[in-house]
Amino acid sequence: xxxxxxxxxxxxxxxxxxxxxxxxxxxxxxxxxxxxxxxxxxxxxxxxxxxxxxxxxxxxxxxxxxxxxxxxxxxxxxxxxxxxxxxxxxxxxxxxxxxxxxxxxxxxxxxxxxxxxxxxxxxxxxxxxxxxxxxxxxxxxxxxxxxxxxxxxxxxxxxxxxxxxxxxxxxxxxxxxxxxxxxxxxxxxxxxxxxxxxxxxxxxxxxxxxxxxxxxxxxxxxxxxxxxxxxxxxxxxxxxxxxxxxxxxxxxxxxxxxxxxxxxxxxxxxxxxxxxxxxxxxxxxxxxxxxxxxxxxxxxxxxxxxxxxxxxxxxxxxxxxxxxxxxxxxxxxxxxxxxxxxxxxxxxxxxxxxxxxxxxxxxxxxxxxxxxxxxxxxxxxxxxxxxxxxxxxxxxxxxxxxxxxxxxxxxxxxxxxxxxxxxxxxxxxxxxxxxxxxxxxxxxxxxxxxxxxxxxxxxxxxxxxxxxxxxx
Amino acid sequence: xxxxxxxxxxxxxxxxxxxxxxxxxxxxxxxxxxxxxxxxxxxxxxxxxxxxxxxxxxxxxxxxxxxxxxxxxxxxxxxxxxxxxxxxxxxxxxxxxxxxxxxxxxxxxxxxxxxxxxxxxxxxxxxxxxxxxxxxxxxxxxxxxxxxxxxxxxxxxxxxxxxxxxxxxxxxxxxxxxxxxxxxxxxxxxxxxxxxxxxxxxxxxxxxxxxxxxxxxxxxxxxxxxxxxxxxxxxxxxxxxxxxxxxxxxxxxxxxxxxxxxxxxxxxxxxxxxxxxxxxxxxxxxxx
Numbered sequence: 001x002x003x004x005x006x007x008x009x010x011x012x013x014x015x016x017x018x019x020x021x022x023x024x025x026x027x028x029x030x031x032x033x034x035x036x037x038x039x040x041x042x043x044x045x046x047x048x049x050x051x052x053x054x055x056x057x058x059x060x061x062x063x064x065x066x067x068x069x070x071x072x073x074x075x076x077x078x079x080x081x082x083x084x085x086x087x088x089x090x091x092x093x094x095x096x097x098x099x100x101x102x103x104x105x106x107x108x109x110x111x112x113x114x115x116x117x118x119x120x121x122x123x124x125x126x127x128x129x130x131x132x133x134x135x136x137x138x139x140x141x142x143x144x145x146x147x148x149x150x151x152x153x154x155x156x157x158x159x160x161x162x163x164x165x166x167x168x169x170x171x172x173x174x175x176x177x178x179x180x181x182x183x184x185x186x187x188x189x190x191x192x193x194x195x196x197x198x199x200x201x202x203x204x205x206x207x208x209x210x211x212x213x214x215x216x217x218x219x220x221x222x223x224x225x226x227x228x229x230x231x232x233x234x235x236x237x238x239x240x241x242x243x244x245x246x247x248x249x250x251x252x253x254x255x256x257x258x259x260x261x262x263x264x265x266x267x268x269x270x271x272x273x274x275x276x277x278x279x280x281x282x283x284x285x286x287x288x289x290x291x292x293x294x295x296x297x298x299x300x301x302x303x304x305x306x307x308x309x310x311x312x313x314x315x316x317x318x319x320x321x322x323x324x325x326x327x328x329x330x331x332x333x334x335x336x337x338x339x340x341x342x343x344x345x346x347x348x349x350x351x352x353x354x355x356x357x358x359x360x361x362x363x364x365x366x367x368x369x370x371x372x373x374x375x376x377x378x379x380x381x382x383x384x385x386x387x388x389x390x391x392x393x394x395x396x397x398x399x400x401x402x403x404x405x406x407x408x409x410x411x412x413x414x415x416x417x418x419x420x421x422x423x424x425x426x427x428x429x430x431x432x433x434x435x436x437x438x439x440x441x442x443x444x445x446x447x448x449x450x451x452x453x454x455x456x457x458x459x460x461x462x463x464x465x466x467x468x469x470x471x472x
Numbered sequence: 473x474x475x476x477x478x479x480x481x482x483x484x485x486x487x488x489x490x491x492x493x494x495x496x497x498x499x500x501x502x503x504x505x506x507x508x509x510x511x512x513x514x515x516x517x518x519x520x521x522x523x524x525x526x527x528x529x530x531x532x533x534x535x536x537x538x539x540x541x542x543x544x545x546x547x548x549x550x551x552x553x554x555x556x557x558x559x560x561x562x563x564x565x566x567x568x569x570x571x572x573x574x575x576x577x578x579x580x581x582x583x584x585x586x587x588x589x590x591x592x593x594x595x596x597x598x599x600x601x602x603x604x605x606x607x608x609x610x611x612x613x614x615x616x617x618x619x620x621x622x623x624x625x626x627x628x629x630x631x632x633x634x635x636x637x638x639x640x641x642x643x644x645x646x647x648x649x650x651x652x653x654x655x656x657x658x659x660x661x662x663x664x665x666x667x668x669x670x671x672x673x674x675x676x677x678x679x680x681x682x683x684x685x686x687x688x689x690x691x692x693x694x695x696x697x698x699x700x701x702x703x704x705x706x707x708x709x710x711x712x713x714x715x716x717x718x719x720x721x722x723x724x725x726x727x728x729x730x731x732x733x734x735x736x737x738x739x740x741x742x743x744x745x746x747x748x749x750x751x752x753x754x755x756x757x758x759x760x
Contacts, residue, residue, distance in 0.1 A: 035736060045617065114738060128732065130739040158613070159620035160561070169619040171558050175565070245526040247565040262565055 004030045007137035009115045011038030013318040014309030015143030018325035023106035025333050031108055032115045032125055037096040045165045052088045054349055057195040065388035081170050117282035120302050139304050139332045146270040146310035153240040154266045160243040161264045173198055174262035178251050182209035184348050186267035191351040200230035207234040214360045220411040221350050272311040298328040320344050345423055347416035355419035358407030358426045361397050370400035376451035378412050382443035389413035394448040403431040414445045432456045485660040492644050497668050500675055502640045507599055508585040510535045518577040525569040532560050536602040536628050541579045544676040558679045559621035588642050598634050601712050604756040609708035611745045616735055626685035626705045633669025637661045703731035715749050
């Protein structure tokens with residue numbers, strides 16, 4: 001008989017939800033986590049600390065505008081990052097406390113250590129003092145997260161050349177920062193540091209950052225980034241990076257371009273810790289990109305071993321990872337998944353914030369040959385003016401003939417919250433007219449949906465009136 | 473100063489001498505001289521306009537006394553305004569290498585060198601220990617993803633009280649025409665260094681993390697704000713001891729260090745840090 005019914009490796013968003021789902025089903029669950037408390041990189045190095053710093057940066061930036069410059073805020077130059085992160089420990093501690101309480105409440109056993117498969121049914125757990133425990137289980141969920149990828153030509157030293165695990169450990173704001181990469185983590189940190197007055201230069205081989213996002217929203221992000229005195233250099237090939245041994249990091253690009261900055265942040269992707277997990281011993285296959293291979297039920301090549309979260313690759317968002325963890329355990333234990341949907345929103349905490357759900361304008365055009373897009377600028381919404389957040393945009397993407405909502409994309413304050421309304425409309429199969437017939441609180445950003453819907457109505461009427469003429 | 477007072481009572485150095493030491497520390501009438509070799513090298517290198525700036529920066533990083541003096545000067549409002557400079561790299565980046573060169577040269581001329589007849593070996597060992605602790609602290613910070621610059625400064629300056637006390641005691645004993653065994657002087661230095669060093673760091677305006685690391689690196693019980701800096705320094709202190717005096721710090725004992733668990737430093741991570749030992753021993757050995 002196995003020691004446990006379910007062993008979950010990793011206590012991040014995916015692992016935690018997997019463990020809770022297992023416990024709620026009444027099976028014996030063990031959660032193995034290398035840190036002293038659950039949460040994973042999300043709590044230690046990712047979402048929680050970066051968003052805490054972001055809120056501080058945003059508040060400082062907005063203060064002047066909201067007080068109509070009656071009270072001015074001047075940030076001392078070379079401000080210590082730690083002073084901006086005063087709330088971080090508080091927020092992390094509260095979050096860890098909440099998660100620990102949830103694990104305890106559900107009767108989940110937690111073991112601090114590092115797990116490695118020794119056979120398909122057993123793992124060895126090395127604890128902090130070096131002692132090892134061997135454990136067996138009927139099912140496993142690998143939710144061991146990921147760590148920053150370090151290319152050979154970027155010698156990350158966590159001092160001058162940093163990655164996302166070490167960036168927030170710096171004690172003072174650098175005067176300049178080169179960011180390698182144009183993905184979510186790169187753009188989020190770049191815009192936070194830019195908002196804090198650091199001269200940021202994002203460098204990437206792609207012509208545009210955040211290539212998977214609606215391009216109009218990305219333009220919005222770039223405009224704000226450049227407005228803060230920072231820049232994006234696309235279409236560049238990195239040759240190498242080095243610290244000059246004195247005071248700056250040199251970034252050499254193909255064509256002889258040389259960038260000098262006080263610090264450099266490398267955000268060129270993340271890798272799963274597959275080597276440390278001993279997956280060979282378990283018969284778990286790894287993809288060519290070094291991720292754990294899973295089927296649609298999140299099963300690995302060893303059918304009683306599941307994987308969820310960053311270890312299986314994109315989208316690698318906390319929200320989707322949680323759902324994957326839950327689904328993996330539901331499938332393992334033969335539980336009903338409930339009425340599920342594959343419609344997951346994306347939230348990017350850049351400044352401005354970007355939110356997206358459903359199909360983009362381009363995707364609808366490709367599938368249906370045409371598209372209708374309603375736009376609402378936040379300056380047209382009272383709440384945008386009141387909150388000094390008039391630089392925002394909502395795009396409502398609908399079917400060209402039926403008017404059914406297919407996508408919602410937003411940039412600006414509360415964008416990540418705002419798209420949830422669009423998400424409900426998509427799930428419900430609603431048409432954009434629903435927003436015209438619906439009363440929203442005033443003043444709110446949700447009013448942008450009505451504005452966008454009226455824009456769509458206008459376009460639809462123009463088309464209808466234009467059609468007979470075209471027929472003639 | 474309760475701990476210092478208690479330590480003073482138990483030391484075998486006469487109370488009158490220790491009282492005088494306490495008074496001098498409180499009044500700021502103590503010196504932190506430079507190692508003769510380092511002072512000469514800084515003077516030579518910094519005086520040459522064509523000298524490689526990196527050599528100067530590296531020299532500053534290898535000498536706890538020079539580093540402490542530079543940090544003290546650059547943290548003054550004249551240079552940093554309202555911002556505290558927390559590391560040598562930050563100082564170079566903010567003030568420029570030519571200004572740092574001027575400051576280093578002025579310090580080398582003004583501060584003077586150790587004159588501790590009979591303690592030359594101990595002084596060199598103290599400086600070797602400090603720079604190796606700094607380098608170990610840096611490595612611990614790297615593997616645990618904590619601030620590397622802070623860790624280096626805390627490690628480099630954690631024992632800054634020792635050379636100050638040693639210099640002061642030797643001076644006082646000479647002034648009072650007393651002769652004591654070297655072991656008594658070194659014992660008093662060992663007992664008082666954390667408290668005296670902390671007091672000086674406060675008076676010199678060094679970063680709070682550095683002050684806390686100086687005060688608490690043996691007890692590992694600082695206020696919450698700097699607990700990890702102190703843990704890293706405490707562990708780095710023992711790693712440096714293990715590197716230079718393995719007979720006093722067996723590896724088995726090192727692997728039970730109380731800072732390992734709270735820093736979440738797993739055995740394989742400690743192995744990575746220990747693997748740097750030979751390189752660190754060689755780098756610190758240059759001081760001799």
